[in-house]
């Protein structure tokens with residue numbers, strides 16, 4: 001009987017792992033990728049949708065175009081995970097595996113911030129970005145806040161990017177002079193591992209008159225007051241609130257008993273959980289690196305080497321390096337890049353590549369290369 005690998009979740013991590021296994025082992029093994037949605041969306045596309053730079057329909061990449069030897073993609077909602085038995089229950093059936101990889105990402109707990117659902121606009125989900133997109137054209141100028149409600153959150157540069165793109169949006173509509181933009185984040189600097197990137201972002205905020213409020217979270221948007229209450233009690237008036245909601249592990253993961261302090265603890269180099277043959281990768285795992293697609297992809301590549309070695313004797317496991325590059329939108333069509341490395345030295349580092357139009361082309365190529373590798377799509 002062929003060995004069975006079960007991958008839960010077809011996001012950055014699951015797609016990269018499934019592609020790597022198919023490429024190396026083809027149909028000598030049986031890989032099943034379980035996903036509840038019929039399409040994938042790159043995280044950064046949500047900013048494009050919110051600011052009207054892309055239609056939601058255009059950024060959906062359908063799973064039905066995936067055709068890879070040894071890989072079966074099944075559309076199911078996972079309802080229970082038994083890590084000890086490597087058994088997964090879905091809304092339709094039960095799957096058993098020799099190796100189980102959990103790549104279910106992070107969910108949002110919008111209700112954890114009172115008033116966010118009623119008076120603010122979260123833009124971290126596609127539905128939220130679409131709602132924000134419909135309200136932005138109705139904003140006539142005033143006080144706008146981009147605020148983070150809790151940590152950890154996906155893609156640490158994204159709130160800064162949203163503030164800079166909001167500036168462009170308001171300028172284009174002739175409303176910037178009548179508007180104030182405030183950015184609230186829970187870190188002391190926009191990108192803590194990279195002082196150079198942080199410096200460039202803080203300079204970009206200053207040039208655009210964006211008020212930067214570090215080391216704070218947004219605790220509530222109380223009814224009737226039009227103020228955002230921060231975790232030190234400060235009240236910031238707003239007319240438009242764009243929020244990053246509290247992130248949580250999907251409920252099915254928490255119910256499996258795998259989480260500690262909210263996320264799945266793993267060996268940071270092998271991504272193994274405490275159950276033999278069970279791995280966790282991407283946003284749902286906590287290896288000590290940020291929640292970002294590039295890191296999810298890096299974890300998938302490492303787990304792929306372990307599974308390929310175990311299943312075929314080819315090669316040997318390559319430890320997860322804890323390093324990756326993130327593109328950063330600086331507005332005005334320019335993109336910067338930060339190459340972060342969490343594991344090599346005594347403390348994390350981040351090399352900054354200044355914003356340019358050439359890096360925008362690189363970012364586009366990054367998306368196109370994943371569409372080609374994971375989905376077999378051109379362009």
Ligand SMILES: Cc1cc2nc3c(=O)[nH]c(=O)nc-3n(C[C@H](O)[C@H](O)[C@H](O)COP(=O)(O)OP(=O)(O)OC[C@H]3O[C@@H](n4cnc5c(N)ncnc54)[C@H](O)[C@@H]3O)c2cc1C
Nearest residue numbers: 009011012013036043044078104105155282283292293294
């Ligand atoms: C606004 C924004 C901008 C971003 N920009 C960047 C960027 O520029 N660069 C970058 O590297 N990262 C970026 N990210 C972060 C990136 O999108 C995530 O970190 C990445 O998608 C995580 O990959 P993952 O595989 O862990 O999870 P995901 O990609 O979230 O995939 C998890 C999958 O599991 C599925 N799933 C969940 N529960 C179930 C269930 N019960 N049953 C079946 N399926 C289920 C989901 O449908 C989903 O497809 C951004 C995110 C946001 C919100």
